[in-house]
C-alpha cells in the first residue's frame with residue numbers, strides 16, 4: 001500500500017477520489033484508523049486519511065446542534081459539549097480497548113460511519129438517530145449534501161441514515177452535523193444479583209415495561225461481572241438498570257424499580273460516580289478488552305430480539321466455551337469465543353438466524369476476517385439491492401471495496 | 409393549479425381495458441375500481457388544490473397481491489402511485505391519469521402486539537391512533553402523533569416520516585420504527601430490520617422512511633411502543649412579543665429541559681383559536697407558549713417550577729399551570745383546533761411547513777409580516793417551537809381571482825426564506841408535488857442527481873410515484889453515466905506522509 005492521501009479540505013477529497021477514478025485505484029477511507037481492524041480484511045491501493053479535516057465549525061447548545069469536519073476527534077467534541085452540560089445522547093462506544101488501540105482515538109466521521117451507539121441505544125437511539133446533515137464526496141468524485149442543521153427535516157431522501165453504518169463504502173464524509181442533547185443532571189443504577197440469563201431478561205423486561213424510564217439495561221454473568229470494578233465484589237451475576245434525570249425524578253423512579261425488581265432477587269445500587277464508571281465499562285465492553293483475560297478471543301456483536309437474547313446465549317454456550325455480556329435489555333450480545341480458524345461463524349450465524357437479527361465479527365485475526373463473512377450475509381434480493389445502492393454512489397467500487405462484503 | 413406532471417403515456421391509456429382486466433385477475437372482487445364515480449374519492453389527497461383521476465384504483469389485501477400488481481406494472485411499463493389514507497398535505501398521493509393508484513386501505517390489521525419486546529407489528533393501512541389504542545390497556549402508546557392521527561396510516565407515516573407535537577422528545581417516525589416489509593417495483597419482497605435494533609448492512613429502512621412512496625410499497629411495519637408517561641402537565645405562558653417567547657424556548661432548552669411538547673402561537677392564531685374553542689387563552693399577548701412536561705410526578709412538578717422561573721425572567725405576562733387532566737387538555741384544545749379555527753375566519757387557508765434554526769424566529773416572523781403586507785394576505789402562525797418547525801397558515805379566498813396564485817407565491821417565498829436562514833423546505837409534510845419545484849432552493853443539481861440515482865437502485869424504470877419530490881425526471885441510464893477524464897485529472901496535490 002502506498003502512502004496515505006491526506007486531504008486538507010473537501011476540494012482535496014474530491015481531487016483524491018477523482019484521481020482514484022481516473023487511475024482505476026481503490027481507496028481505504030479512514031478517519032484516524034482506530035476501527036481499521038473491523039470489517040473484512042481487504043487490500044486497497046491507497047488510504048484516504050481524513051484526519052486533517054478537523055475542527056468544530058458550529059456549536060449552538062440552545063439549538064441542540066453541532067457541526068464539525070468529519071475528522072474531528074470524538075473526544076474533542078464530547079469534551080466541548082460536556083462543558084455546556086450536553087452530550088451526544090447516542091453514547092458512542094469506543095472500540096479502542098477491544099481492538100487494542102488507545103482509548104479516545106476515534107473521529108466523529110468514524111463514529112457515524114460505524115453507526116456507533118451505547119447502552120442508551122434502547123432509549124435514545126444510535127448515531128443514525130442523531131445525524132442531521134452531511135456533506136460528502138461520492139465514489140463518483142462529486143460533492144453532495146443531504147439533511148441540514150435542523151432536527152425536523154423531511155426534504156428529500158434522508159441520505160444521512162444510509163451513510164450512518166455504511167463503513168465508508170458509499171462516500172467520504174467531509175462535514176457532519178449532529179444533534180446534541182442535555183446531559184442528565186444525575187444518574188443511579190439499580191442492581192439485581194445472582195440471576196441466571198433467563199431470569200435476568202425477565203427482570204429487565206419488567207423494568208423496561210415499568211414507569212422506571214430506564215436508560216440502560218445490561219446483564220453480566222458472574223465471570224464477566226467480576227471483571228468490572230463496580231460489580232466485582234458481588235461475586236455473582238449482576239443485572240443492572242440505569243436511571244438518569246434530575247434528582248427528584250431519579251429518586252422517585254428508584255422506588256418504582258425497587259418494587260418491580262424485588263420479586264426477582266437481592267437488590268443493590270450504584271451511586272452516581274459508580275454508575276458512571278460502570279456504564280462506561282459496559283459501553284466499551286471492557287470485560288473483553290484486548291489487554292484483558294479474553295483479549296485473544298474472537299469477539300462477535302449480535303443484535304437480536306431482546307426477549308430471545310438468552311436463547312441465543314444458551315445455544316452458543318451449549319456448543320462452545322462462550323463468554324457473554326448482554327446489553328440493551330438482552331437485545332445486544334457480546335460473545336467472546338476461543339480463537340478458531342473460522343471464528344465459529346457457522347455456529348453464531350445459526351444461533352442468530354433462529355431468533356432474528358444480525359451478527360458482526362468485531363475482533364479476529366486478519367486471516368480469519370478474510371475467510372469468513374464479517375457482516376451478516378444478506379438474502380439474494382436484498383444483497384442485489386445493496387449492490388445497486390452501493391453502485392449508485394460508487395459505481396466503480398473504489399471506496400473501501402470488500403470491507404463489508406466480498407465483492408461489494 | 410399548474411404543476412407539470414409526467415406526460416401521460418398514450419400507449420398505456422389505450423390499453424386501459426386490458427390493464428383493468430389483468431389487475432382484476434391479480435386482485436379479484438371489489439379490489440379493482442375503474443368507474444370514474446367510484447374513483448372520485450381518490451382524485452386528491454390533503455392538498456386538494458391538485459386533482460387528477462387515476463387510470464384505475466387497486467386495493468390489494470395481501471403482500472402477494474401487491475407483489476403481483478407491481479410485477480405486472482413493471483413488466484408493462486405502467487406507473488403506480490401508492491396511497492394510504494390520503495391525508496398528505498404535499499400531494500404525495502396525487503394520482504396520475506395513466507397510473508394505477510395502489511391503496512393499502514385493506515391492510516388494516518394489527519398483526520402482533522409484543523409488550524415484552526416493546527413492539528407492535530402492524531399492516532400499513534392501520535391508522536396511527538389505532539396503534540396507540542391497541543396497546544393503551546397495558547399503559548403503552550405509539551409516540552409519533554401527527555395531528556391527523558385519527559385518519560392517517562402507519563404506511564403513510566413511514567412514507568412521510570411524520571412527526572407530531574411530541575417528537576421533540578420522542579423523535580419522528582424514523583426514530584420509532586424498527587422494521588418493515590417492502591415490495592419493490594419489480595414485485596420482489598424484502599424484509600428490512602425486525603424486532604431488533606439497527607440494520608445488518610445499509611440502513612435501507614432509514615432511507616425508505618421519508619421516501620414519499622418513491623422507493624417501494626410498505627406492506628408491514630414494526631413500530632416501537634413505549635410506556636406512557638406517568639403524568640403530564642402543561643404550562644400556558646403568554647408573552648408581549650414573539651422575541652420574548654423565542655428567548656424563553658431557548659432558555660428552557662439551554663437549562664437542559666426537553667419538554668414533551670413545546671408549541672407556540674402568534675397573536676392572530678391565539679385570537680382565532682380562542683374565539684373558536686374558548687380555552688381561556690389570554691388575548692392581550694403577542695405570543696403564547698404551551699410547554700408540556702411529562703414523566704414521573706416528582707420530575708414534572710420540579711421541572712414545571714423551573715420552567716415558570718425561566719418564563720418570568722423572559723418577561724412572561726401570564727402563566728398558568730394545568731392542575732388536572734381536564735385543564736391540560738383544555739390548554740391543548742386551542743392549539744389542536746388551530747386549523748379549523750382558522751377555517752372559520754377565512755374561506756380557505758394554505759398550511760406551510762418549513763423548519764428554521766429557532767434563533768431566527770423573530771427575523772422570520774418579521775419578514776413574514778412584510779410578505780403578508782406585500783401580498784395583501786393574512787398569515788397566522790402556529791409553530792412546533794422546540795424544534796423550529798413553522799406552520800404558517802396563509803388565509804385566502806379561492807373564489808377571488810388571482811388569490812390562490814398569490815397565496816402560492818407567498819408560500820414559496822416563506823419556504824425560500826426558511827432555507828435562506830439555514831432551515832429547510834419541509835419539516836414533516838413532505839415535498840410531494842407541492843414543494844417539488846422549490847427543491848433547487850436547497851439542493852444543487854449534483855445533490856438531486858445523487859438522490860435520483862438512489863431512486864434508480866430501487867426503481868430502475870422510474871415507475872413508482874414519478875413526478876413527486878424531484879423537479880426533473882432523468883432516465884436511470886443517463887444518471888448513471890460518469891465522465892471520467894482519464895489523464896486530465898492531475899495527480900492530486902495532496903500532502904502525503
Ligand SMILES: Cc1cc2nc3c(=O)[nH]c(=O)nc-3n(C[C@H](O)[C@H](O)[C@H](O)COP(=O)(O)OP(=O)(O)OC[C@H]3O[C@@H](n4cnc5c(N)ncnc54)[C@H](O)[C@@H]3O)c2cc1C
Pocket residue numbers: 453454489490491492493494495496497499500501512532553554555556559560561562563564565566567568569570571572573620621622624625626627747836837873
Ligand atoms: C389536518 C391534518 C393535519 C396534519 N398534521 C400533521 C402533523 O401534525 N404531522 C405530520 O407529520 N403530518 C401531518 N399531516 C400530514 C399527513 O397526515 C401525514 O403526512 C401522513 O403521514 C400521511 O398519511 P396517509 O396515510 O394519509 O398517507 P397518504 O396521504 O395516502 O400518502 C402520503 C405519501 O405516502 C405514500 N404512501 C402511503 N402509503 C404508502 C405505503 N404503504 N407504501 C409506500 N408509500 C406509501 C404515498 O404515495 C404518498 O406519497 C396532517 C394532515 C392533515 C390533513
